[in-house]
Amino acid sequence: MIFTYVWAGWEGIAHDSRVLKEIASNPTFGFRFPPPGKYYLCDAAYTNTRGFLAPYRNTRYWLADFRRRRALTKEERFNHAHAQLRNVIERAYGVLKARFPILKQMAPYPFPVQRDVVIACFAVHNFIRKYNIQDELFMGFEEITMATPNVQGGGSESIEWGSEGVEYMTTLRNQIANQLFSSASS
Template identity: 70%
Template sequence: MHLCVLDSTKEMAEKKIRINWKQEGVGKTFLESCIHEIALHGREGSSLKAISWKRVAEKLKIEHDFIVDQKQMKNRYDYLKSKFAAWSKLKNKTGNVYNPQTNTFNLTEEEWQLESKLYKYYLCDAAYTNTRGFMTPYRNTRYWLADFRRQRALTKEEKFNHAHAQLRNVIERAYGVLKARFPILKQMAPFSFPIQRDMVIAYFAIHNFIRKWNIHDQLFVEYNDNTFFGEMQQEESDGQSVHDMEWGSQGIEYMTTLRDEIATQLMSNA
């Protein structure tokens, strides 16, 4: 994730190389070309017109010998657009955060840490609202790992859902091993909160030690099956709904933008 670039499918088939947008000068040429094409030919929806993509590709080919197709350019375009949206939101934040003279943000270390925490979230299933702190998959899009065994992810939404499901798969299997090894976690005994906290930390330390040192463990073998997560989570999610909870439009908009940004980046790296 051509004159001779767009029109030659044979050349593209032969050049199956990963696109490196960090190649010197490529990013600048790409942005300047996109801006120029929008000024000349306008846009089609939220993207450039086909003729414009062709001209941008020709420019990249001529100036940098950078071969790229329309899909890869559009993914990069969408990714940069989402990054700009996040930058603009921070720039327009109240409290004189942005300094136009130095093009820097006036934030303390604590404020930067707070901003960085906004990118931390729980991976949740579609029963939850996609809002600040809760990252859910795209609805009405393939999600379960079994869905991708017959056909790989094609759209950026499917790419995101597949990655989301893979991450949750790892998390659920880890919890499955922990609960099987330490049954007390299934229903914690009525100890004080500090003791409960320390017990959980200790169990995770043992879990990570076994994993880190590659110790052969039957529980890891038993739970190292991708079908486990899919079957269990399908049952868990059926009939659940918390969509009526009041999360606030700003939190939903923020997480939707972040999810789209991640999905676009996954496609760009494909």
């Protein structure tokens, strides 16, 4: 439940995938790509491309949907596992927003101050988590069975937004889905 990269300072409204493309394409921003063979989980709004693993679109995804009926297809099985992992990310944001209500309704400070407030909130959040400070918010949002992976940054290679990167990640996603489906069937 530690944030590995924070970009604060985009004025106005922009889609998350547009912000990611902008940050990833500019090496001066210091975005840490996952090392080869690793990837970030992202939601369906992002491109499923090398280094970024999105769920299958137009397939059940939300955990509540699987409480009523178990996953039937390999795509549903994959999306269910993906949603369980992304739940850790959502819980990290839950802790952050519960601890720092200012993030929900930013005070009318000048823009540079607002940006610094956001960065400071993330830094304090990570400090508390990293140094195992006994914290009621983390304990309340944490499941004992979940492990927090230590994400190491990769090089400064660029994201393959083209068809080759999409094809690579689509093949990987299908391989994972097939493995999940066959292990569930056995």
